[in-house]
Amino acid sequence: KQELADVLHQLGIKEINPAYSTGLEWGGKEGRTTRDILSPADGSLIATVNMATAEDYDQVVTTAQQAFKTWRTMPSPKRGEIVRQIGDKLREHKEALGKLVSYEMGKILQEGLGEVQEMIDICDFAVGLSRQLHGYTMHSERPQHRMYEQYHPLGIVGIISAFNFPVAVWSWNAMLGGVCGDVMIWKPSEKAPLAAIACQNIIREVLAENDLPEGVFNVIIGDAEIGSLMANDTRIPLVSATGSTRMGKKVGEAVGARLGKSLLELGGNNAIILTENADLEMALNAIVFGAVGTCGQRCTSTRRLIIHENIYNQVKDRLLKIYPKLPIGHPLDSTTLVGPLIDKDAVNAFTKALEAVKKEGGNILTGGEILSGAGYETGTYVTPAIVEAENHYEMVQEETFAPILYLIKYSGDVENAIELQNGVKQGLSSSIFSTNLLETEAFLAHWGSDCGIANVNIGTSGAEIGGAFGGEKDTGGGRESGSDAWRIYMRRQTNTINYSRELPLAQGIKFDI
Numbered sequence: 001k002q003e004l005a006d007v008l009h010q011l012g013i014k015e016i017n018p019a020y021s022t023g024l025e026w027g028g029k030e031g032r033t034t035r036d037i038l039s040p041a042d043g044s045l046i047a048t049v050n051m052a053t054a055e056d057y058d059q060v061v062t063t064a065q066q067a068f069k070t071w072r073t074m075p076s077p078k079r080g081e082i083v084r085q086i087g088d089k090l091r092e093h094k095e096a097l098g099k100l101v102s103y104e105m106g107k108i109l110q111e112g113l114g115e116v117q118e119m120i121d122i123c124d125f126a127v128g129l130s131r132q133l134h135g136y137t138m139h140s141e142r143p144q145h146r147m148y149e150q151y152h153p154l155g156i157v158g159i160i161s162a163f164n165f166p167v168a169v170w171s172w173n174a175m176l177g178g179v180c181g182d183v184m185i186w187k188p189s190e191k192a193p194l195a196a197i198a199c200q201n202i203i204r205e206v207l208a209e210n211d212l213p214e215g216v217f218n219v220i221i222g223d224a225e226i227g228s229l230m231a232n233d234t235r236i237p238l239v240s241a242t243g244s245t246r247m248g249k250k251v252g253e254a255v256g257a258r259l260g261k262s263l264l265e266l267g268g269n270n271a272i273i274l275t276e277n278a279d280l281e282m283a284l285n286a287i288v289f290g291a292v293g294t295c296g297q298r299c300t301s302t303r304r305l306i307i308h309e310n311i312y313n314q315v316k317d318r319l320l321k322i323y324p325k326l327p328i329g330h331p332l333d334s335t336t337l338v339g340p341l342i343d344k345d346a347v348n349a350f351t352k353a354l355e356a357v358k359k360e361g362g363n364i365l366t367g368g369e370i371l372s373g374a375g376y377e378t379g380t381y382v383t384p385a386i387v388e389a390e391n392h393y394e395m396v397q398e399e400t401f402a403p404i405l406y407l408i409k410y411s412g413d414v415e416n417a418i419e420l421q422n423g424v425k426q427g428l429s430s431s432i433f434s435t436n437l438l439e440t441e442a443f444l445a446h447w448g449s450d451c452g453i454a455n456v457n458i459g460t461s462g463a464e465i466g467g468a469f470g471g472e473k474d475t476g477g478g479r480e481s482g483s484d485a486w487r488i489y490m491r492r493q494t495n496t497i498n499y500s501r502e503l504p505l506a507q508g509i510k511f512d513i
């Protein structure tokens with residue numbers, strides 16, 4: 001308790017927290033509706049937040065618009081220097097922020113610390129990127145002409161984030177957007193806003209030390225209504241939204257109706273294929289981490305295991321020996337591997353999904369209980385489930401954000417497994433375990449996995465920041481983090497310069513006046 005109190009003190013979390021921040025100052029301290037933030041780990045009230053109003057939102061947007069005028073004039077490597085300092089501050093506060101993420105969201109401490117490490121890594125990536133925001137030069141078809149392209153800052157980036165990665169996904173967007181010259185308005189999940197407030201407190205020291213204007217990095221505490229204001233706001237050229245497909249469809253539609261840009265990172269229904277040629281020892285680690293890590297609440301969690309019939313029973317038996325021994329408990333306890341679900345609604349969704357899949361013919365092999373008794377008083381701890389099922393079952397087609405692993409049998413060639421893997425609406429992460437080159441290359445071929453992420457001999461869960469992250473189909477099509485994902489945060493301009501004394505027209509058109 002004392003340790004947690006120290007963590008909250010270090011990160012500037014008060015008993016009641018203001019509704020928004022434009023960088024240096026916090027606003028909206030009273031007279032608003034409030035929301036209590038309870039830890040899914042032990043049900044304690046961590047803190048209360050004030051919820052922002054539409055007027056608060058307008059003020060934040062106006063401040064961000066002003067800040068953009070200054071921020072965009074700063075050379076990009078200089079903006080990179082600010083991001084470098086933010087990375088350093090995050091290093092200083094890694095332990096405390098990791099603990100808060102873990103306590104507020106329920107992921108185990110190792111994963112909380114991993115999330116902060118991901119923020120530090122993206123800062124480093126963005127610093128290097130700040131000197132590499134380059135376009136192409138092209139040869140002009142006209143004599144003594146030069147053609148090239150350049151990338152300019154966009155303006156305000158609206159960032160809507162999900163509860164399960166309460167800080168990392170913001171940093172992927174904000175640090176890239178930051179070096180690109182954009183200003184950010186972050187609406188964290190209403191289920192995990194304290195980690196966002198902590199981030200703002202951490203980076204405000206950097207903002208103050210560098211005399212940056214109010215409004216470069218903003219946070220607004222609110223629910224779907226504030227998110228919807230962002231989606232409909234023509235002052236926000238890019239909305240980057242992470243969350244459920246249901247939310248993404250609404251945000252995508254609203255942003256599309258005003259011809260804005262959206263970057264959508266939505267639900268997954270990720271599968272691992274195990275062929276007869278899989279190295280099972282390696283695969284089992286990946287499967288269990290993928291299926292029960294973060295209590296099944298990662299967008300890249302492994303939800304389906306597509307197993308060749310010849311090794312099906314062996315894999316099933318091995319998993320059934322591992323699952324009952326999984327240590328389930330308080331996420332800050334170092335022996336725990338499976339923490340709680342975020343809240344009771346998530347527990348209900350878990351038990352309902354299991355009932356529904358049973359009705360469809362699914363066979364629950366293990367798990368599915370809600371734990372009670374000492375240490376489990378919150379009712380948010382469940383035993384991870386394994387269910388024998390078929391790919392076409394309605395519940396198997398859906399993403400249930402909880403630890404349910406469906407075992408699906410295939411026979412014949414790897415192509416049959418790939419067809420099952422692709423036979424869902426979502427297209428985020430996928431993986432194959434095989435030591436056979438023909439099988440793994442088929443999986444990576446254009447007729448192979450249709451997902452944004454396709455791994456060989458690595459599970460579905462846990463991507464590196466260096467690659468572009470995102471998925472196809474119902475996952476929304478967005479890409480963020482590494483590779484050239486930065487381009488969406490900028491507007492592209494083609495420039496043609498004539499240094500002759502003639503005015504030849506393109507395509508050889510004659511137009512003498």
Ligand code: NAD
Binds near residue numbers: 160188227228231471
């Ligand atoms: P959610 O959709 O309930 O909420 C996500 C965010 O969207 C929250 O900030 C919420 O306030 C906001 N929101 C909800 N409705 C909105 C609307 N109509 N307009 C604007 N904003 C709205 O999702 P969640 O429960 O917080 O997170 C779990 C989901 O997120 C899962 O489906 C998971 O797969 C997905 N996710 C995807 C990725 C990815 O990168 N693809 C990463 C993390 C989580």
